[in-house]
Amino acid sequence: MTILKNRLFWPAAILVVLLVINAFTSNQFITVRDGHLFGTLIDILRGSAPLMLVALGMTLVIATGGIDLSVGSVMAISGAVACLLISDLGNQNSVGSVLLIIGVAIAMSLLLGLWNGALVAVAGIQPIIATLILMVAGRGLAQLITDGQIINVRSDPYSTMASGFLLAVPVAFLIAAAAVALTVVLTRRTALGLLLESVGGSPSASRLAGIRARRITVMVYVVAGGFAGLAGLIYSANIRSADSISAGNLIELDAILAVVIGGTALIGGRFSIAGTVLGAILIQTLSVTVVAIGVPSKATLLFKAVVVVALCLSQSPTFRTKVFGRLKARPAVRAEVPA
Amino acid sequence: MTTVDVTPATGKKNNSPGNSRRRVYRPNTKYIPVLATLVLLVIMYSSGVANYENFGDPSVLVNLFRDNAVLIVVAVGMTFVILTGGIDLSVGAVISLTTTLTATLLKGGWPPLVVLVLVLLLGSLLGAGMGAVIHFFKVEPFIATLAGLFLARGLALFINQNSIPIRDKTWKAISEYRIPLADGVVTKPIALVALAAVLIAAAVLAWTRFGRNVYAIGGSADSALLMGLPVGRTRIAVYTLSGFCAALGGVLFSINSTSGWALQGNGLELDAIAAVVIGGVLLTGGSGYVFGTLLGVMVYGLIQTIIAFQGDLNAAWTRIVIGVLLFGFIVLQRLVTRKAK
Numbered sequence: 176m177t178i179l180k181n182r183l184f185w186p187a188a189i190l191v192v193l194l195v196i197n198a199f200t201s202n203q204f205i206t207v208r209d210g211h212l213f214g215t216l217i218d219i220l221r222g223s224a225p226l227m228l229v230a231l232g233m234t235l236v237i238a239t240g241g242i243d244l245s246v247g248s249v250m251a252i253s254g255a256v257a258c259l260l261i262s263d264l265g266n267q268n269s270v271g272s273v274l275l276i277i278g279v280a281i282a283m284s285l286l287l288g289l290w291n292g293a294l295v296a297v298a299g300i301q302p303i304i305a306t307l308i309l310m311v312a313g314r315g316l317a318q319l320i321t322d323g324q325i326i327n328v329r330s331d332p333y334s335t336m337a338s339g340f341l342l343a344v345p346v347a348f349l350i351a352a353a354a355v356a357l358t359v360v361l362t363r364r365t366a367l368g369l370l371l372e373s374v375g376g377s378p379s380a381s382r383l384a385g386i387r388a389r390r391i392t393v394m395v396y397v398v399a400g401g402f403a404g405l406a407g408l409i410y411s412a413n414i415r416s417a418d419s420i421s422a423g424n425l426i427e428l429d430a431i432l433a434v435v436i437g438g439t440a441l442i443g444g445r446f447s448i449a450g451t452v453l454g455a456i457l458i459q460t461l462s463v464t465v466v467a468i469g470v471p472s473k474a475t476l477l478f479k480a481v482v483v484v485a486l487c488l489s490q491s492p493t494f495r496t497k498v499f500g501r502l503k504a505r506p507a508v509r510a511e512v513p514a
Numbered sequence: 515m516t517t518v519d520v521t522p523a524t525g526k527k528n529n530s531p532g533n534s535r536r537r538v539y540r541p542n543t544k545y546i547p548v549l550a551t552l553v554l555l556v557i558m559y560s561s562g563v564a565n566y567e568n569f570g571d572p573s574v575l576v577n578l579f580r581d582n583a584v585l586i587v588v589a590v591g592m593t594f595v596i597l598t599g600g601i602d603l604s605v606g607a608v609i610s611l612t613t614t615l616t617a618t619l620l621k622g623g624w625p626p627l628v629v630l631v632l633v634l635l636l637g638s639l640l641g642a643g644m645g646a647v648i649h650f651f652k653v654e655p656f657i658a659t660l661a662g663l664f665l666a667r668g669l670a671l672f673i674n675q676n677s678i679p680i681r682d683k684t685w686k687a688i689s690e691y692r693i694p695l696a697d698g699v700v701t702k703p704i705a706l707v708a709l710a711a712v713l714i715a716a717a718v719l720a721w722t723r724f725g726r727n728v729y730a731i732g733g734s735a736d737s738a739l740l741m742g743l744p745v746g747r748t749r750i751a752v753y754t755l756s757g758f759c760a761a762l763g764g765v766l767f768s769i770n771s772t773s774g775w776a777l778q779g780n781g782l783e784l785d786a787i788a789a790v791v792i793g794g795v796l797l798t799g800g801s802g803y804v805f806g807t808l809l810g811v812m813v814y815g816l817i818q819t820i821i822a823f824q825g826d827l828n829a830a831w832t833r834i835v836i837g838v839l840l841f842g843f844i845v846l847q848r849l850v851t852r853k854a855k
Contacts, residue, residue, distance in 0.1 A: 300845075
């Protein structure tokens, strides 16, 4: 029974079910073609990279008790900056210039994250409102950068970020995996993760304990901005253009959903990176499955809603005891005080 | 409460925190966020009057109610939810579901009154469902209502993905009806509905047992439970109320635009939350007023009015200006409330 009680059991079970459905419905689930892996499973891994990156940053922000609504706008801005600069290049296939431009776009995203962090930690504005400002203004900024147009680029090195393969594995997934690995090492092999959780638990108590709570808070928003920027680059590299309207639209909700499915509480003070990765892959698998099993497009969202509701309920310990607990003799106790 | 424009600053100068007798006049600290919003709103309005011709026309103020009727009603419901420390992300989607369903049923020849009752009931039921999930299964409000958002918008898209015109006579008549207030100043019935919602909600919060329970739960749900307050019932009621308000907002929307569309009200939940917070309601719950929320919506509306008066801004700049004004407002409000403490 212990494995059933694990918070990640039910999301993992649903993921497996969805993958099995995919394995039966798609003609190529996983094969090798032209020397690299190919098939629905690889599509899922590749497609989940932007969401995984955004959700990773979101996990850290939520761990400190905050929230970042601006990630979608940051994605739009970084894609717009990169595509604008690349389209101005004489030779769009020059690897050095493209790398430099990627660096510029990410630096820009870090700066936007710094702005969020400063508003939250220095000005003391509630995170949901502080990041709402950039969410609203940022998309305008992206539209301004692209002059309201969709900028197309024809740069092979740039599109490699989204559609290339390295050692038979999609580059986009490798980027996301590297970001995950780096975050895991930094937070779980050093004291950083503990500090994040303590700031999320109580900023003032952490400060009194000698933790620079303000600096940590600013840092997580900067990191979230950087990851969102990277996600924006992968997104725009995938469609080979900057679309400032639809890039990262509503991704903040999907990212928050991925984080919560992964067992990170929105009140902060605790986080699970493995859970977030699972959540992000689950959401991407869901979108792929909907298409694969031929759910009509007008019912897509309804299907997603049903799965999300099932997921949320399956993760609620109270729901599990109330529904499955009936099988045992112990009656449900009413006097349970919410923690 | 009428002549308070200068009090926060002077009150600070004249007394040290320990000596509370010799102070001039200092508003109760719990009113300060609302008063700060009010003062800033007045400043914003007067700068509008100073910079633009015809801004001082009374119809500009009256139209704020008309143009933001939907947001006012939704934000009022949201105020209750946020006061208990929760959040409701589903309101925009409930609006879209309501407008789509209303338009579809009216097209099918259902009597308008039945449609009205039905959609309001549906909105309340959705809200009650989310409240029950949040209370009984202890799912976080953010997530439960996010699922509600997907569900409501999913249903709306399932019913119809296109915009449906409303040709019903009653709806048209209400939409075209004008209420004269003064010379050259008219308003629409939806503005009165919004105003009524604010007044009723304010009265309920201030003078009823339910209202006090809402504040108590927001202050501390555990203490409220130990005091024997009906925490579960109140919490579910609050989400039901928000669902009802969202459905009412949807009805107003369908009256205003005489159409129903599944993508209507997209992102409105964030506007409502922003308005509530600008109005001085704490997201952690337990503190704030419906009148603050009204002022918050007015700030939002006034920002849009100023942009409309400016006239030469394209879509990109509109967003940026809204962001900048929002930023300026929040920082100012933050400074004023911090100084007052």
